[in-house]
Amino acid sequence: AVKEKTTVRLVFLGAAGVGKTALIQRFLQDRFEHKYKRTVEELHSIEYDIDGTKIRIEIMDTSGSYAFPAMRKLCIRNSDAFALVYSIDDPESFEEVQRLREEILELRDEKLVPITVVGNKADLENQRLVATSEIMSTVELDWNASFVEASAKSSDNVMGVFKELLQQVNLPSRLS
């Protein structure tokens, strides 16, 4: 029998306009254009090769689905890892990340939910209103989650976002 491919589900959440779609598009277009398939409006599906093992990555872009809380809940329940995105020029967008984390923790009863907090628009350094060190300590020490800054615009560290997410999924144990 053909072994079913391992599927990893990633969900991007965050306030409108922080760059969720831009981060996902940057990742897909830089690396995977040829194998890319748009399944439904906001669900992206790609094949990814890790040390010779093919996995399928499904990326849910929630940018348009805030009108559908039931759908958001469903995708939170089914996700393998979460990217919670804010923008470094917008402190309110980090407050939204805090709210989203609480929503996720309510819906999932694992001890350690795989969350990567992403400070996007790192290219806007001269408009920065959210300090790196503060967020890093909240996310890494208080939440025991991952933190990265990135820029979908300059493409700086976009791969780092996905590396963190895939690392949190703990692929080696899922592949064996």
Ligand code: GDP
């Ligand atoms: P979403 O609502 O979270 O999906 O946000 P979008 O991806 O639609 O981006 C919202 C706006 O922010 C758009 O005008 C993007 O061009 C812009 N944007 C996204 N990422 C970046 C970034 O890294 N740097 C800058 N300067 N602008 C960005």
